[in-house]
Amino acid sequence: MEGVVVRRVIPSDNSCLFNAVGYVMEHNRNKASELRQVIAATVASDPEKFNEAFLGKPNEAYCAWILDPEKWGGAIELAILSEYYGREIAAYDIQTTRCDLYGQEKKYNERAMLIYDGLHYDALAMSPFEGAPEEFDQTIFPVDHSRSIGPAEGLALNLVREAQRKRSYTDTANFTLRCGVCQIGVIGQKLRSKCQLLF
Known part of the structure; x- marks a missing residue:
């Protein structure tokens, strides 16, 4: 498919990773709960693989945590969803332009793509032209013998580089915040530990 x-x-509702994956895999932005x-069932089914050292919390606690719609997903969840769908998931980071490829070791023959801005995941799709209706989106790409998905890969990277050039990301290590309640100023994600009033 030629195009862009x-x-x-994807809506910013703390479930963007799940809904972005739902969109690229099934053209459905409402897959978060499912x-x-x-993920919880996969983790619970293999406590040896998904142990406390791997998850950062006990298996049972992680399962309860990931079911909370207020909690965010990341690398662990993308790896599990890649295996669930039997496809690679390429997650492009705008700040670094790095591409993390989940499921690569399984040599799946298809790939879907996401873009991450430091706080939020959106879906990437190949469209016949800018502004084309979403029903024409291609979101699953065949992986060839050289482990490439052809022109879509370069086009995705160009989009990510352009977003980086426009600084369309959040530097979570260095952004500055001030608590509106206690007026403490902090850098990065340290506000949660400093001010218990908000969290």
Whole structure:
């Protein structure tokens, strides 16, 4: 398919990773609840693999945590969802332009793409032209013998580089915040530990 790679915006509701995966895999932005269940069931079924050292918390506690719609997903969840769908998931980071490829070691023959801005995941799709309706989106790409998905890969990277050039990301290590209640100023994600009033 010829065309352009476009960013399909996913709502910012703490479930963007799951809904972005739902969109690229099934053209459905409302998969968060179902995919959180998939992840919890996968983790619960293999406490040896998904141990406390791997998860950062006890298996049972992680399962309860990931089912909470307020909690965010990341690398662990993308790896599990890659295996669940039997496809690679390429997650492009705008700040670094790095691409983390989940499921690569399984040599799946298809790949889907996401874009991450430091706080939020959106879906990437190949569209016949800028502004084309979403029903024409291609979100699953065949992986060839050289482990490439062809022109879509370069187009995705160009989109990510352009977003980086425009500084369309959040530097979570260095952004500055001030608590509106206690007026403490902090850098990065340290506000949660400093001010218990908000969290």
